[in-house]
Amino acid sequence: MTTHRQPRLAARREALYAWAFVAPSLIGFLVFFAVPSVRGLLMSFTDWDLLRPAKFVGVANYVRLFGDADFRHALKVTAYYVLMNIPIQTMLALGLAVMMDKFSKSTVIRGILVLPWLLPNIVVALIWLWLLDPTMGFLNQIIMGLGFQRQPFLGSIDQAMPTIAAINIWRHAGYTAILIYAGLQTIPKELYEAAAIDGANERQMFFGITIPLLRPVLVFVLVTTIIGSFQIFDTIAITTKGGPVDATRVVYWYIYEYAFVRFKMGYATTISVALFAILITITFIQMRYFNANSSDLD
Amino acid sequence: MRSRINALAFALMVITSMLLVACGAKAPAAEPTKAPDAAAATEAPAATEAPAATAAPAAEAVTIRYGLWDGNQQPAYEACAAAFTKTNPNITVKVEQAGWGDYWNGVQTGMVSDTAPDVFTNHLAKYPEFASKQQLVDLKPFIDRDGVDTKQYLAGLADLWGRDGKTYGLPKDWDTIAVVYNQDMLDKAGVTVDELNSAEWNAKDGGSFGQIIKKLTLDSNGKNALDKAFDKTKVVQYGFIPGGGGGAYGQTQWSHWAVSNGFKFNDGLYATKYYYDDPKLAETIQWYANLNLVDGVAPALADIKSLGANALFTGGKGALTTDGSWMIGAYTKDTKFKVGFARLPKGPEGRKSMFNGLADSIWVGSKHQEESWQWLKFASSPACENIVGSYGVVFPAIQSGVDAALAAYKAKGLDVSAFTAQATEANGTFLFPVTDHASEIGPIMDALMDSIMLGQKTAAAGLKEGNDQVNALFK
Numbered sequence: 001m002t003t004h005r006q007p008r009l010a011a012r013r014e015a016l017y018a019w020a021f022v023a024p025s026l027i028g029f030l031v032f033f034a035v036p037s038v039r040g041l042l043m044s045f046t047d048w049d050l051l052r053p054a055k056f057v058g059v060a061n062y063v064r065l066f067g068d069a070d071f072r073h074a075l076k077v078t079a080y081y082v083l084m085n086i087p088i089q090t091m092l093a094l095g096l097a098v099m100m101d102k103f104s105k106s107t108v109i110r111g112i113l114v115l116p117w118l119l120p121n122i123v124v125a126l127i128w129l130w131l132l133d134p135t136m137g138f139l140n141q142i143i144m145g146l147g148f149q150r151q152p153f154l155g156s157i158d159q160a161m162p163t164i165a166a167i168n169i170w171r172h173a174g175y176t177a178i179l180i181y182a183g184l185q186t187i188p189k190e191l192y193e194a195a196a197i198d199g200a201n202e203r204q205m206f207f208g209i210t211i212p213l214l215r216p217v218l219v220f221v222l223v224t225t226i227i228g229s230f231q232i233f234d235t236i237a238i239t240t241k242g243g244p245v246d247a248t249r250v251v252y253w254y255i256y257e258y259a260f261v262r263f264k265m266g267y268a269t270t271i272s273v274a275l276f277a278i279l280i281t282i283t284f285i286q287m288r289y290f291n292a293n294s295s296d297l298d
Numbered sequence: 299m300r301s302r303i304n305a306l307a308f309a310l311m312v313i314t315s316m317l318l319v320a321c322g323a324k325a326p327a328a329e330p331t332k333a334p335d336a337a338a339a340t341e342a343p344a345a346t347e348a349p350a351a352t353a354a355p356a357a358e359a360v361t362i363r364y365g366l367w368d369g370n371q372q373p374a375y376e377a378c379a380a381a382f383t384k385t386n387p388n389i390t391v392k393v394e395q396a397g398w399g400d401y402w403n404g405v406q407t408g409m410v411s412d413t414a415p416d417v418f419t420n421h422l423a424k425y426p427e428f429a430s431k432q433q434l435v436d437l438k439p440f441i442d443r444d445g446v447d448t449k450q451y452l453a454g455l456a457d458l459w460g461r462d463g464k465t466y467g468l469p470k471d472w473d474t475i476a477v478v479y480n481q482d483m484l485d486k487a488g489v490t491v492d493e494l495n496s497a498e499w500n501a502k503d504g505g506s507f508g509q510i511i512k513k514l515t516l517d518s519n520g521k522n523a524l525d526k527a528f529d530k531t532k533v534v535q536y537g538f539i540p541g542g543g544g545g546a547y548g549q550t551q552w553s554h555w556a557v558s559n560g561f562k563f564n565d566g567l568y569a570t571k572y573y574y575d576d577p578k579l580a581e582t583i584q585w586y587a588n589l590n591l592v593d594g595v596a597p598a599l600a601d602i603k604s605l606g607a608n609a610l611f612t613g614g615k616g617a618l619t620t621d622g623s624w625m626i627g628a629y630t631k632d633t634k635f636k637v638g639f640a641r642l643p644k645g646p647e648g649r650k651s652m653f654n655g656l657a658d659s660i661w662v663g664s665k666h667q668e669e670s671w672q673w674l675k676f677a678s679s680p681a682c683e684n685i686v687g688s689y690g691v692v693f694p695a696i697q698s699g700v701d702a703a704l705a706a707y708k709a710k711g712l713d714v715s716a717f718t719a720q721a722t723e724a725n726g727t728f729l730f731p732v733t734d735h736a737s738e739i740g741p742i743m744d745a746l747m748d749s750i751m752l753g754q755k756t757a758a759a760g761l762k763e764g765n766d767q768v769n770a771l772f773k
Contacts, residue, residue, distance in 0.1 A: 050410050051431040134600045135610070149531075155600020157752060244599065245749040260403065262738050263427070 093176035113174035125238035183217030467657025511537035530594025543747030558645025653727035
């Protein structure tokens with residue numbers, strides 16, 4: 001009899017422990033994520049203006065969203081940024097990681113690489129804002145010193161977004177490289193030795209061994225950086241505020257503008273819900289397409 | 299796979315919730331200094347019932363938070379606050395200052411999270427929205443009870459703050475626009491101040507003012523813009539520094555040009571239709587944009603946006619600009635050359651400046667509305683406005699304060715008559731266009747004006763588009 005009850009008791013106790021360990025993050029999740037998300041969803045069906053009580057307006061906000069040319073423009077601008085930011089940043093990071101792996105395991109170099117990432121975003125944006133200033137900026141002094149025309153950078157419709165992308169590549173490439181570098185350490189060295197014995201060259205080894213075995217890490221890096229990239233906000237808030245005109249009015253800035261400049265909190269949450277749907281779709285496709293959960297090492 | 303997806307769903311939820319958390323959890327950050335709970339007894343007595351005599355001596359100690367955005371005025375209002383506390387020992391006024399952008403963010407989020415200042419400096423572009431959202435205390439009952447004479451303020455200022463029989467602010471100061479010039483550059487080009495003061499302007503070719511601008515623009519070969527050999531790609535000194543696109547009102551940027559050309563924004567207080575598609579505005583704005591785009595006598599919008607017209611001017615990049623009277627200090631303090639203020643040029647309809655005024659309002663969420671009113675009444679009275687005037691940073695809304703300000707400017711060796719002459723000239727001013735939907739008109743017109751300044755759109759096409767969008771808000 002007792003032998004029967006023992007394992008059940010133990011199992012129950014184990015479950016209790018499990019809940020105890022999960023509780024802190026579960027409570028945090030409920031309070032800070034789940035409840036606000038549901039509230040946000042509800043808010044998107046209202047005309048809340050922050051100060052007066054909200055009125056239910058049905059799907060009016062969503063109807064408006066579908067006809068909103070500015071929203072489409074914001075999506076386009078955001079996509080433009082992501083497409084500039086992610087490929088260059090990832091390739092740069094991959095190159096840096098492979099070089100670190102090959103030539104130097106020095107923690108000092110790794111430390112230097114993540115340094116830009118350690119700076120607060122606001123500081124990074126401010127530093128570059130000053131360096132890139134059209135009239136007084138250090139970079140323009142160099143450009144003029146070399147005999148070229150000074151450039152408006154953040155002040156020009158054509159250059160603003162590439163400039164912001166460059167700033168964020170500078171900030172994140174090192175950190176991304178460290179992530180990939182950690183992934184590289186999991187690839188068994190014997191594989192490279194075996195390939196070398198078989199007469200494979202560096203290029204073949206890189207594309208035949210490194211990339212396939214790095215896939216789960218690369219997918220993780222891509223998923224997180226793409227989400228982060230869609231969330232571009234602080235650099236823009238400091239440097240261009242969505243301008244010049246609407247050249248850098250990305251979705252996040254658009255949401256902010258509706259919520260805190262125009263006081264249309266209902267419509268602002270509608271845009272956030274749409275962004276949420278877009279991001280979850282993109283992520284799902286990525287996970288499916290790259291088969292992220294299985295490793296070729298198994 | 300499952301757990302990874304869950305983790306991602308979780309991560310994605312973070313994104314949407316961030317926004318919500320951000321707007322819902324501001325409360326503890328800036329807890330106002332509250333008097334002890336016992337003060338509840340003095341809380342907001344219905345204004346009409348409270349006789350003037352009970353304006354609370356011997357009451358509980360109360361701290362009133364007072365918000366303003368102009369850092370130059372902070373010492374003046376701190377002096378006022380000290381004088382106020384001397385006669386009202388139970389009320390302390392804490393002056394809180396933040397720059398324009400942060401100030402309004404703070405006031406707005408403060409209203410939501412119950413931490414807005416009790417009394418705050420209000421702006422004509424902002425107050426109608428606060429009033430319509432029931433965030434401002436109607437001052438009319440207080441004014442009637444205490445017999446405040448609203449005629450003591452300069453003409454028209456008090457009227458701007460009322461709607462439907464209610465009053466949302468008492469005037470504290472006013473401002474006009476004038477031309478700011480760099481004396482050294484004028485001297486080198488042989489342009490006299492008299493020439494500048496008597497200049498005429500039109501939207502076709504800029505008139506004699508346009509000629510002065512050209513004369514004051516120099517390229518790296520020392521040729522001015524009137525010279526055939528002038529190279530507009532190598533300008534070292536601009537004749538004119540525009541204040542930027544100017545957005546919906548162009549207060550310091552283009553409103554004076556446009557109105558002196560016969561343009562009007564709308565049909566007056568709380569109008570429901572704007573006339574941004576007026577060809578008179580279009581030709582004005584095109585002239586204004588072409589200073590850079592065609593003539594090369596003004597810096598590009600990118601340069602202006604990065605530093606601001608004021609910094610470009612005090613940095614010696616250009617000879618002339620237009621700006622408001624509240625900026626006098628910013629142009630003259632620590633500037634390496636002599637700066638002067640000249641009259642706006644005479645346009646086809648004469649000289650016209652926007653006449654804008656600020657006022658103090660009481661937030662409806664204030665726990666100490668009676669004390670807030672006492673402070674507001676004092677701040678808009680001759681006693682305080684004379685103190686503010688004596689600091690010489692702004693023109694108070696009462697004539698005696700203006701006189702104090704003029705004396706203070708004179709003591710600093712500044713001739714600011716260009717601003718005051720504009721204000722007193724018959725038909726020399728027009729009022730700030732006060733309407734609903736200002737917070738939405740702003741972003742629409744900001745982007746459009748910038749696109750015109752950058753040459754992306756012609757003024758006629760851009761303004762037509764803007765006008766349609768703006769007027770659609772009123773439907």
